[in-house]
Amino acid sequence: MDGQTLKTLIAIFLAAILTENYVLNKFLGICPFLGVSKKLDTAFGMSCAVTVVMVIATAVTWPLYTYLLVPQGLGYLQTIVFILVIAALVQLLETVLRKYMPPLYSALGIYLPLITTNCAVLGVTMLVLEKGAADPSFGYLQSLVNSFGSGIGFLVAMILFAGVRERLEDCDIPETFQGLPITLVAASLVAVSFLGFNGLVDRLM
Amino acid sequence: MEFITPILIVGIIGLLAGIILAVASIVMAGPKDEKAEALEEILPGANCGACGYSGCSGYAAAMSQGEAQPGLCSPGGPAVAKKCAEVLGAGETDKLVYDGIEGCSAAILLAGGSSSCLFGCMGLGDCVKACDYGAVEVCNGVAKIDPALCKACGKCVAACPKGLISLAPVKKQAVVRCHNCDKGKAVMDVCKVGCISCTKCVKTCPQGAIAMENGCAAVDPQKCTGCGLCVESCPRHVITMLEA
Numbered sequence A: 001m002d003g004q005t006l007k008t009l010i011a012i013f014l015a016a017i018l019t020e021n022y023v024l025n026k027f028l029g030i031c032p033f034l035g036v037s038k039k040l041d042t043a044f045g046m047s048c049a050v051t052v053v054m055v056i057a058t059a060v061t062w063p064l065y066t067y068l069l070v071p072q073g074l075g076y077l078q079t080i081v082f083i084l085v086i087a088a089l090v091q092l093l094e095t096v097l098r099k100y101m102p103p104l105y106s107a108l109g110i111y112l113p114l115i116t117t118n119c120a121v122l123g124v125t126m127l128v129l130e131k132g133a134a135d136p137s138f139g140y141l142q143s144l145v146n147s148f149g150s151g152i153g154f155l156v157a158m159i160l161f162a163g164v165r166e167r168l169e170d171c172d173i174p175e176t177f178q179g180l181p182i183t184l185v186a187a188s189l190v191a192v193s194f195l196g197f198n199g200l201v202d203r204l205m
Numbered sequence B: 001m002e003f004i005t006p007i008l009i010v011g012i013i014g015l016l017a018g019i020i021l022a023v024a025s026i027v028m029a030g031p032k033d034e035k036a037e038a039l040e041e042i043l044p045g046a047n048c049g050a051c052g053y054s055g056c057s058g059y060a061a062a063m064s065q066g067e068a069q070p071g072l073c074s075p076g077g078p079a080v081a082k083k084c085a086e087v088l089g090a091g092e093t094d095k096l097v098y099d100g101i102e103g104c105s106a107a108i109l110l111a112g113g114s115s116s117c118l119f120g121c122m123g124l125g126d127c128v129k130a131c132d133y134g135a136v137e138v139c140n141g142v143a144k145i146d147p148a149l150c151k152a153c154g155k156c157v158a159a160c161p162k163g164l165i166s167l168a169p170v171k172k173q174a175v176v177r178c179h180n181c182d183k184g185k186a187v188m189d190v191c192k193v194g195c196i197s198c199t200k201c202v203k204t205c206p207q208g209a210i211a212m213e214n215g216c217a218a219v220d221p222q223k224c225t226g227c228g229l230c231v232e233s234c235p236r237h238v239i240t241m242l243e244a
Helices: A003-017 A030-035 A040-069 A075-100 A102-108 A119-134 A140-169 A180-197 A200-204 B004-027 B034-042 B056-064 B077-088 B126-130 B155-159 B184-190 B200-204 B229-233
Strands: B136-139 B142-145 B173-176 B210-213 B216-219 B239-242
Touching: A003 A140, A003 A200, A030 A140, A030 A180, A040 A075, A040 A119, A040 A140, A075 A102, A075 A119, A075 B004, A119 A140, A140 A180, B034 B056, B034 B077, B056 B077, B077 B136, B126 B136, B126 B155, B173 B216, B200 B210, B200 B229, B229 B239
Parallel strands: none
Antiparallel strands: B136 B142, B173 B239, B210 B216
């Protein structure tokens, strides 16, 4: 691997975390973002599970799309096929983890079923294909790095937001804003702060 | 006929995935937690997360590990909580199974109720029926009064055959949730949250508001300032704070 490729991969990785954050820029995967971010440790467990699933899902759907669906002219089937494959894959992963890695299963296992049809996971697998179509040099390896970065980006967003929410717990919030309203306001502010990263990765390239 | 290929492809992928999963679940069958599975059957399966766990299976696992109490499931309500408690064996200390007329005043006639504790709430709801304002409900097998709805009419006080309910001023105060007159050893045998007359709370209270009455701690609501020191001192978690 030459230096230029490595540099591109790092740029893709950073872009996936900061400027193309799935939660805070693309607003995908908001359900776990709001649902599981009450506590720091559950947020961490959930994000790790999302990262693992994103990478594995991309690793399987990319070749499936490129070598099976496209040659048959069935690109339009990608949504339905991807959902099918990802759901099966996550179930399989859960079974394997439960058998061979019980500690990891108890850490991730309970979050795995929740993300079988998560839109962030589906979004990653479909958007890397879109990128690949726009730029031929964006191949399998780049897609994997992108999905790994997206998972880490999800983790960063979750951890940040869990921290914010733990602080909110101690605040004197007006009654009408308690619960979900103040959480949504806080989420939008965190998203706005991520806009500050715009253009950062372009300079790296 | 161009629609045959896509149907075949999706069908075959689905079939393959199904077969792989089925084989995997047989080949890699892990050790099963039967209690957790039984609990998950009882739970509504909405995976709403209201209990604070990731879903019904997470909550079921936590309950079977003893980390969570039954009754956190708000969609399921008291019915589900009761069934979960049965699976968990919370009713194991009962000395008999009462199957007669529904109601506390009837049940108490048979050896003082089904519970091994003679002084505890039976949860059969005479007080619920007595209340004209809907302020009393049975939650996890124990009657609970909503101070916001209570008009202090005293009908539930009269209805309770065990004399467990009393009127108290609405203010922040410590409440002893146990009324047993038994000796410590007898309490230890049948109950995890019963007063064992250790008198730690009596010694702790700076106001002298707690006294031992018939082998059980009792708080004088007039003297209690709601400092909460007794709540921390109680080794059996019998005392709780009542928020005004």
